[in-house]
Amino acid sequence: MKKVINNPDDVVREMLEGMTLAYPEQVRNLEGTTVLVRKDAPVDNKVAIVSGGGSGHEPAHAGYIGPGMLDAAVAGEMFTSPTPDQVIEAIRAVDSGQGVFLVIKNYTGDVMNFEMAREMAEAEGISVEQVIVNDDVAVEDSSFTTGRRGIAGTVFVHKIAGAKAAAGGSLKEVKEAAEKVVANTRSMGVALSPCTIPGAGKPNFQLEDDEMEVGIGIHGEPGTKREKIAPADDIAEELLQKVLEDSVDFDKSEVAVMVNGLGATPESELFIVNRYVHSKLSEKGINVTHTFVGEYMTSLEMAGFSITLMKVDEEMKQLLDAEAAAPAFHR
Amino acid sequence: MKKVINNPDDVVREMLEGMTLAYPEQVRNLEGTTVLVRKDAPVDNKVAIVSGGGSGHEPAHAGYIGPGMLDAAVAGEMFTSPTPDQVIEAIRAVDSGQGVFLVIKNYTGDVMNFEMAREMAEAEGISVEQVIVNDDVAVEDSSFTTGRRGIAGTVFVHKIAGAKAAAGGSLKEVKEAAEKVVANTRSMGVALSPCTIPGAGKPNFQLEDDEMEVGIGIHGEPGTKREKIAPADDIAEELLQKVLEDSVDFDKSEVAVMVNGLGATPESELFIVNRYVHSKLSEKGINVTHTFVGEYMTSLEMAGFSITLMKVDEEMKQLLDAEAAAPAFHR
Amino acid sequence: MVMTVEQAVTWVEKTNALVQSNKEYLTELDQAIGDGDHGLNMSRGFQEAEAKVSSSEYETVGGVFKDTATVLMSKIGGASGPLYGTAFLKMSMFLRDKPSVTQADFAGAVEEALNGMKQRGKAEQGEKTMIDVWHPVADFLKNGQNVNAGKLVEVAEKAMEGTKDTVATKGRAAYLQERSKGHIDPGSTSSFYLFQALADVWKEGE
Amino acid sequence: MVMTVEQAVTWVEKTNALVQSNKEYLTELDQAIGDGDHGLNMSRGFQEAEAKVSSSEYETVGGVFKDTATVLMSKIGGASGPLYGTAFLKMSMFLRDKPSVTQADFAGAVEEALNGMKQRGKAEQGEKTMIDVWHPVADFLKNGQNVNAGKLVEVAEKAMEGTKDTVATKGRAAYLQERSKGHIDPGSTSSFYLFQALADVWKEGE
Ligand SMILES: Nc1ncnc2c1ncn2[C@@H]1O[C@H](COP(=O)(O)OP(=O)(O)O)[C@@H](O)[C@H]1O
Ligand SMILES: Nc1ncnc2c1ncn2[C@@H]1O[C@H](COP(=O)(O)OP(=O)(O)O)[C@@H](O)[C@H]1O
Ligand SMILES: [Mg+2]
Ligand SMILES: [Mg+2]
Ligand SMILES: [Mg+2]
Ligand SMILES: [Mg+2]
Known part of the structure; x- marks a missing residue:
C-alpha cells in the first residue's frame, strides 16, 4: 500500500484541515467535528441541504458545498458512514428555520446514522426531510433486500435539490425535486x-x-x-x-x-x-x-x-x- | 497494461471527440485537426492564447479553453508534442488581428514544433509572441543544457495570461504578464x-x-x-x-x-x-x-x-x- | 449469575481485547463481502468504550451500558455503530433502575437489545447479519436453564458459523447476492467476540 | 555513387522497414532516459512517409525528400519530428534543381541537413542526441574517400554506440543528468537505422 498519508488514523482529520485551508472563503469546519459547512451558513430563508457519508469519495461530499448546492457535508471515516452526533451538528449549524434536507446514499450504515440524527433533530424541533439515493442498477432491486446502492447519481441530487433550495423551494418542494432525480x-x-x-x-x-x-x-x-x-x-x-x-x-x-x-x-x-x-x-x-x-x-x-x-x-x-x-x- | 481504450492509435482522436461532445457550448474541434478552440473564436479585439503539448496531461490543455483562459489547445499524441501544422491551424483560427500568444512548456519537442509554427504564422503576417514555462526545480538550471521542464506552473500561466488578454492587454502586455509568472x-x-x-x-x-x-x-x-x-x-x-x-x-x-x-x-x-x-x-x-x-x-x-x-x-x-x-x- | 458493575466494565474490556487482537481478521472478513472496514470500526469504537468505562465510576450496570452505547454510537459509524450503539442503549434502558442485575434481568436486556437492533436495521434472522448471532443468544438466555459460560460460547459460535452458508439480503454483503455465500458475516463474528468476552467474565466469577 | 529517384524512394522504404521491426527497441531505449515514445513516433512518421513516396511519381531526388520532410514534420511530432523533418527538408532544398545526384551532392545535402538540425535543436556534437550520429556521418561523406556501404554502417554504428557513455545535455535525457549515462540515445539509434538503410540501398546498387 503506497499512500501519501501520515498516520492512517489521522487521514480524515488532516484531509478536512487541508480542505478548509484550500477553500477558506467557501467553507468552514465546525470545530471538533468532521463537518464542513458553507462559510455563510445558515443561509437565511433557505432550506439547507446536508449530504455526507464515508470519506474516500472526494470531491464528494465537501467539494459540493456552495451556493446552489450543499450547505454542509458530513465526513465519516474512510468508507464508513459518519456517526449521528456529527450529522446532528451539521443539521443544527445550517438550519435557518426553513428546514433541513438530507441526501443519503442507500447503505445500511448511512441510512441508520442519518435517520438517528434526523430523529434527534426533530426532537429539537427542526424540520427534516430526506431522500435515499439508489441509482446503481448493478444490484437487483428487491424490497426484501437492502435494495440498490447510491453512487454517482448522488451528484445530480445535490445539484437539483441544491438549485431548488436556492430558488426558494420549500422543504417539501426540495424533497419532491430530489425524489424526481432518484426516480429518473x-x-x-x-x-x-x-x-x-x-x-x-x-x-x-x-x-x-x-x-x-x-x-x-x-x-x-x-x-x-x-x-x-x-x-x-x-x-x-x-x-x-x-x-x-x-x-x-x-x-x-x-x-x-x-x-x-x-x-x-x-x-x-x-x-x-x-x-x-x-x-x-x-x-x-x-x-x-x-x-x-x-x-x-x-x-x-x-x-x-x-x-x-x-x-x-x-x-x-x-x-x-x-x-x-x-x-x-x-x- | 489496463486501459479503457479501443485502439491505442485512436486514443487522441477519440478523446478529442469525447471532449467536444462533452462541452459543445464551450469548444469546437477544427475539422481534420487535433485542435480545440473556443466555440466563439476568434474573439474580437482580444489577444488569443494558444497552449498545447502532448496528450496525457488532461485536463491540460483543452480543459483550460474558455473565457479568461485559452482560445485554443493543440493536442499531440500521448506525451508527444504536436506538429507545427496543427499549431498553425490553431493560430490561424483564433487570431482576431490582435496577435496570438503561445504558451510552451520547456521541452525540446514543444519548443521546436511551436517555434516552427510561429515562423510560419509570422510569414503569413500574424503577430505571435510566446513564453517558455520552466517551473520544475527538480532539474538543475544551466544555460548549457536544455534547462528546466515546464510542469504544473503552466496552469498559472494560462490563468494569468488569459486574464490579461481578457482584460484587453496587448500582445506585449500579455507576454510580460506571462513572463512574470514564469519568473516567479x-x-x-x-x-x-x-x-x-x-x-x-x-x-x-x-x-x-x-x-x-x-x-x-x-x-x-x-x-x-x-x-x-x-x-x-x-x-x-x-x-x-x-x-x-x-x-x-x-x-x-x-x-x-x-x-x-x-x-x-x-x-x-x-x-x-x-x-x-x-x-x-x-x-x-x-x-x-x-x-x-x-x-x-x-x-x-x-x-x-x-x-x-x-x-x-x-x-x-x-x-x-x-x-x-x-x-x-x-x- | 448476577452481573455486577465491575463485571459489566470487565465485559467491555474483554470485548475490546478480543476485538483488538482480531482486528485484521474482522477486516479480512469484511473485505470478502463488504467494504473492509469492520475491524477498523470495531477497534476504534471499543478502544474508546473501554477507555471511557474503565476511567469512570458507576453505580449501576445500566450506567456502564449507557456510556458504552454513547461511545459506540459516536465512534464506530457505518452499519455496526448504530447497531451496537442501539444494543447497549436498549440494555441500559431496560436495566436503568436496577441496582443489581439478575440473570433474568440480563436476559430481558438482551431481548430488548435484539428488538432494538432488528428495528433499527430492518433485519430479521437469516439475513446474514449480526442478528443471526443475537437471536439465538437471546433465546438461549431467556430459556434460563443450564445457562453457563461454555454453553453461551457454543451457541454464539454455532450461530456465527451458520452465517457462512446463507445468502445476505441485508447490509453491504447483500449487493453480492449469491456471491456472499461461503463467507462468515463480519458483524456476526464481532458479536461472537462480545459473547465470548461475556462468557469469560462469567467464568472468572464462578 | 549516384543516387537515383528510385533509390531515394527505396531509402525511405528500407528505413521504414528497420524502424517498424525495431519499434519496440526504440521505445525501450526512450523509456530508459526519455518518455518512451520514440518507437511510436518514428513508426508513425516513417509508415506515412513510405506510403506517400511509394505511391507518388517523382522527377528528382529532391522531390522525394521534400515529401518525406513534409510527412515527417506533420506526423512525428516530439523532438524527433522537427529534426528529421528539417533534415529531409534541407536535403531537398540543397538538391532542389539537381536532375541527378552525385556523391558530392549527397554529401553536401547531408552537411546541410546536419546544420539545419543543429540550428533547430540548438545542439552540438557530444550532447547525446542524434547529432552525434549525423555529425561523423556528414564528415565521412564529405571526406569523399573510400565511401562505401560497409564503412557507412561502421561509422554510424560506432557513433551511435558512443552515445552510451556520454551525459545528455540536450533533449529529454538531459533532465536525468548523470543518470543518462550508460544508455544509448534513442534518436541516435533511429538515425543509425536511417544510414543502415542507406547502406543497404547502396549495396543493392553495386
Ligand atoms: N440491516 C442490518 N441489520 C443488522 N446488521 C446489519 C445490517 N447491515 C449490516 N449489518 C451488520 O453490520 C456488519 C458490517 O459492519 P461494518 O463493516 O462496520 O459497517 P459497513 O457495512 O457500513 O461498512 C455486517 O457484517 C452485518 O453483521
Ligand atoms: N535539441 C536536440 N537536438 C538534437 N536532437 C535532439 C534534441 N533533443 C532531442 N533530440 C533527439 O530526439 C530524440 C528523442 O525523440 P522523441 O522521443 O521522438 O521525442 P521526445 O523527446 O519529444 O519524446 C532523442 O533521443 C535525441 O536523439
Ligand atoms: Mg463501511
Ligand atoms: Mg515525447
Ligand atoms: Mg464494512
Ligand atoms: Mg520521447
Whole structure:
C-alpha cells in the first residue's frame, strides 16, 4: 500500500484541515467535528441541504458545498458512514428555520446514522426531510433486500435539490425535486483495479492483468461479476445497456449524462467513454442535454468509471443550468 | 497494461471527440485537426492564447479553453508534442488581428514544433509572441543544457495570461504578464507509481512497494532520484524545501499554491499535503493568497503529486481572481 | 449469575481485547463481502468504550451500558455503530433502575437489545447479519436453564458459523447476492467476540 | 555513387522497414532516459512517409525528400519530428534543381541537413542526441574517400554506440543528468537505422 498519508488514523482529520485551508472563503469546519459547512451558513430563508457519508469519495461530499448546492457535508471515516452526533451538528449549524434536507446514499450504515440524527433533530424541533439515493442498477432491486446502492447519481441530487433550495423551494418542494432525480437516475460502474483503505493496508480484492470487475460500487467492494477486459466501447456498451434496460423509460427522452472516474482513470479515457455514450444515445434517438465528465464520486485510487443517465424534464434542465459555485461543481 | 481504450492509435482522436461532445457550448474541434478552440473564436479585439503539448496531461490543455483562459489547445499524441501544422491551424483560427500568444512548456519537442509554427504564422503576417514555462526545480538550471521542464506552473500561466488578454492587454502586455509568472513560479513533483503510454504497453520504470521517485516530470520519465517512501509531511517537506530554496525569494512574500495530482492520487491525499504546505508556509511568514488542489496537469495514471508556489503581486492577484470559465478552471 | 458493575466494565474490556487482537481478521472478513472496514470500526469504537468505562465510576450496570452505547454510537459509524450503539442503549434502558442485575434481568436486556437492533436495521434472522448471532443468544438466555459460560460460547459460535452458508439480503454483503455465500458475516463474528468476552467474565466469577 | 529517384524512394522504404521491426527497441531505449515514445513516433512518421513516396511519381531526388520532410514534420511530432523533418527538408532544398545526384551532392545535402538540425535543436556534437550520429556521418561523406556501404554502417554504428557513455545535455535525457549515462540515445539509434538503410540501398546498387 503506497499512500501519501501520515498516520492512517489521522487521514480524515488532516484531509478536512487541508480542505478548509484550500477553500477558506467557501467553507468552514465546525470545530471538533468532521463537518464542513458553507462559510455563510445558515443561509437565511433557505432550506439547507446536508449530504455526507464515508470519506474516500472526494470531491464528494465537501467539494459540493456552495451556493446552489450543499450547505454542509458530513465526513465519516474512510468508507464508513459518519456517526449521528456529527450529522446532528451539521443539521443544527445550517438550519435557518426553513428546514433541513438530507441526501443519503442507500447503505445500511448511512441510512441508520442519518435517520438517528434526523430523529434527534426533530426532537429539537427542526424540520427534516430526506431522500435515499439508489441509482446503481448493478444490484437487483428487491424490497426484501437492502435494495440498490447510491453512487454517482448522488451528484445530480445535490445539484437539483441544491438549485431548488436556492430558488426558494420549500422543504417539501426540495424533497419532491430530489425524489424526481432518484426516480429518473440510473448508474452502473466497472473497476479495472481495486483500492485500499489506509487503515486496512491491502485491497478488498485482486484482479489479474486481463480482468475487470463489473457492477462495482464506490467502497472498494467486489462487484457483481468478473470479466475479461474489453475495448472501451464494449465496456461502455455493457454498462449503458444495463442502465437503459432498467426501469426508467429512456426511449426518445432527454437525458443528462455523467461519466464518472473512480479515482485512477485518466480523463482521456473518460472522454473516450463519453464519445461512445453520446454516439450510442444519439443512435437511439435519446437527446443528451447536459454532460459531466470527470471525477465526481470516487473510490479512493480505484481505476474504473461509472456511467449515469438522468432523464430530465424542463424543470430539471433549468435546475441543472442554475448557478452553482461549489469547489468541485460550477455552472 | 489496463486501459479503457479501443485502439491505442485512436486514443487522441477519440478523446478529442469525447471532449467536444462533452462541452459543445464551450469548444469546437477544427475539422481534420487535433485542435480545440473556443466555440466563439476568434474573439474580437482580444489577444488569443494558444497552449498545447502532448496528450496525457488532461485536463491540460483543452480543459483550460474558455473565457479568461485559452482560445485554443493543440493536442499531440500521448506525451508527444504536436506538429507545427496543427499549431498553425490553431493560430490561424483564433487570431482576431490582435496577435496570438503561445504558451510552451520547456521541452525540446514543444519548443521546436511551436517555434516552427510561429515562423510560419509570422510569414503569413500574424503577430505571435510566446513564453517558455520552466517551473520544475527538480532539474538543475544551466544555460548549457536544455534547462528546466515546464510542469504544473503552466496552469498559472494560462490563468494569468488569459486574464490579461481578457482584460484587453496587448500582445506585449500579455507576454510580460506571462513572463512574470514564469519568473516567479517554481514546482517540484514526486511519483509513487509510474504510468504507461497506451502504445508502449508498459511503464518507463518500476517502483518497489516502498519506493518513490522524486523530481518527476509529467511524461512518465524517471525522476531525479529514488527514495524510500515517507510520511506525507516528510514528502511534502522535501518538495517544498527544494521549491523554497530555489532562485525565487519567497521570504515574507505572498504566494499562490497549487497541489497538483498526477493522475491516480486520491484527492484526500492532496488535501493532506495542502495542509502541510499551508502550515509550513505560515510558520515561515509566507502568506498564501490562493490555493488550488486537484488534478490540473496530470501524467496519465501516475500516482503522485507536485507542489507549485507562485509569488504574487497585486496585479497577479487581481488576474488570478478575474473571471474564468473553462471546463477545468472556474473563478 | 448476577452481573455486577465491575463485571459489566470487565465485559467491555474483554470485548475490546478480543476485538483488538482480531482486528485484521474482522477486516479480512469484511473485505470478502463488504467494504473492509469492520475491524477498523470495531477497534476504534471499543478502544474508546473501554477507555471511557474503565476511567469512570458507576453505580449501576445500566450506567456502564449507557456510556458504552454513547461511545459506540459516536465512534464506530457505518452499519455496526448504530447497531451496537442501539444494543447497549436498549440494555441500559431496560436495566436503568436496577441496582443489581439478575440473570433474568440480563436476559430481558438482551431481548430488548435484539428488538432494538432488528428495528433499527430492518433485519430479521437469516439475513446474514449480526442478528443471526443475537437471536439465538437471546433465546438461549431467556430459556434460563443450564445457562453457563461454555454453553453461551457454543451457541454464539454455532450461530456465527451458520452465517457462512446463507445468502445476505441485508447490509453491504447483500449487493453480492449469491456471491456472499461461503463467507462468515463480519458483524456476526464481532458479536461472537462480545459473547465470548461475556462468557469469560462469567467464568472468572464462578 | 549516384543516387537515383528510385533509390531515394527505396531509402525511405528500407528505413521504414528497420524502424517498424525495431519499434519496440526504440521505445525501450526512450523509456530508459526519455518518455518512451520514440518507437511510436518514428513508426508513425516513417509508415506515412513510405506510403506517400511509394505511391507518388517523382522527377528528382529532391522531390522525394521534400515529401518525406513534409510527412515527417506533420506526423512525428516530439523532438524527433522537427529534426528529421528539417533534415529531409534541407536535403531537398540543397538538391532542389539537381536532375541527378552525385556523391558530392549527397554529401553536401547531408552537411546541410546536419546544420539545419543543429540550428533547430540548438545542439552540438557530444550532447547525446542524434547529432552525434549525423555529425561523423556528414564528415565521412564529405571526406569523399573510400565511401562505401560497409564503412557507412561502421561509422554510424560506432557513433551511435558512443552515445552510451556520454551525459545528455540536450533533449529529454538531459533532465536525468548523470543518470543518462550508460544508455544509448534513442534518436541516435533511429538515425543509425536511417544510414543502415542507406547502406543497404547502396549495396543493392553495386
Ligand atoms: N440491516 C442490518 N441489520 C443488522 N446488521 C446489519 C445490517 N447491515 C449490516 N449489518 C451488520 O453490520 C456488519 C458490517 O459492519 P461494518 O463493516 O462496520 O459497517 P459497513 O457495512 O457500513 O461498512 C455486517 O457484517 C452485518 O453483521
Ligand atoms: N535539441 C536536440 N537536438 C538534437 N536532437 C535532439 C534534441 N533533443 C532531442 N533530440 C533527439 O530526439 C530524440 C528523442 O525523440 P522523441 O522521443 O521522438 O521525442 P521526445 O523527446 O519529444 O519524446 C532523442 O533521443 C535525441 O536523439
Ligand atoms: Mg463501511
Ligand atoms: Mg515525447
Ligand atoms: Mg464494512
Ligand atoms: Mg520521447
